[in-house]
Amino acid sequence: MRLFQRKEKTKEPAGEEALGLFLFDEVNDALAAERVLKASAYQVTLVAPPPHLRAGCDLAVALPRVEQVGAQRLLADSGVHVRDWVDDAEETSSICDLVSTVDFGSWLMVRAGNMKIVVDKETGEIVNTSGGGCPDIPYLNLHYVGRRLSDVNRPKEVGFTLCGLMLDRAYLEARALLNGKASR
């Protein structure tokens, strides 16, 4: 039996609240950590680590320092590998949140940052994905093209990188626009 796994939902961390960062070797570890922590009602944010802590395609999880101990235990219990914790979240960057669309008549293209997804407005079929530069993007292209938005898992559950995360944002927007509702 796990103790202290679930906590009461807290308020969004205030701007002046001291944040720290969980650092990871792989982007998918960060995505798994976000999923596990949010499922236990931690208020966390995915961010870019400060420049001096980056190695390339990096993603970190920010949360209030005071919650580190319980959160780290939860991640260990859940099998999520954490490379390190740092007590300083200054100089982090947020993930691009700009989403735009282009209407091609029968098709809708949604762009999130450097990623695009194109869907058939009538059937919900994904007819193209494009952009990005990480190796999971061609893999996601093969995985998604020809399938309906409603029949596939989210890109953040299939992909492994920041580009996959941006495709996830485009995917969610496409679903919201075509279904008139937000993400699953």
Next chain:
Amino acid sequence: MSLLVVATYPVEGGAVLEGQVSLGMDGSPAVDGAPIPASQGTSALLAAACRTTSHLGGPLPRALVAGDIGRGDGTRAVYKQLAETASAVKPAVVVFHYMQPIMALLRQAVGELAEVCPDALLVADAGGMYAAKAAGLARRFELMTPDVGEIGFLADPKVTHPAYVSHYLFGCPGFDPVALARQAYESGGSSRVLLIKGAVDYIAEEGTVAAIVDEPSVPALEAIGGTGDTITGLASAFLAAGFDCVDAAICASRANREAGLAMQATPAMRAGDLVARLPEVLEKNLERWRDHSRNSDN
């Protein structure tokens, strides 16, 4: 004058493949006889480069690729073999394409290439471009081919991946590729020549726009996965054939658009549809484009 493409292909655990690129009956590329899946990304680049070198009559491209679905294993395997391959091939042009953007590995690779093929021109797109810029190596590259969603990343010295760009975003008021090209070059985030791919293609040399290509206009190309990769493949093949880099970028942009027009592109088509049109487009236009190119007297 050979072209070497360094990249990954989307097969989990796929073997390291090194050798000549060829096209199958369906237009899908194979490396050293081993087919790789047709999708957006490096397969589109290889197919376009193959068609272009075939037209030009030069040696077919070579590739060093490995399977990678985003965990970085294939990327690491490719970097491990790069120096040996480059030493044997002595490429005129080396292209870094879809790879995990690991700064330390690219830094090491660029150093190794300087030893084994010091005259090779470096080209970067996709993850290779992300790593080159993030590692502060962009100025070592002859050509980068960002799209409008990526030029802001090159222009912002503080970010290490396009996902973190918060300024200079495509779609925001004031987005200006011309200004961003200059800013990217001045801040060290750009190669010597940039080909910025979008509804209008901008070719910038040392931060200054040298050419703009906006005809024919084929809006659906932006929606088709891999049609930016085909431009990079075209430009790299022209560069390896001895074209001036700006001319290579202009001809690549024109050829891609003409092929898009010829295929009557819709957002539901594939990059392979465009590649299939390249032979007729190049046959019909390339000589004329070169006669009118910037360096036609050289």
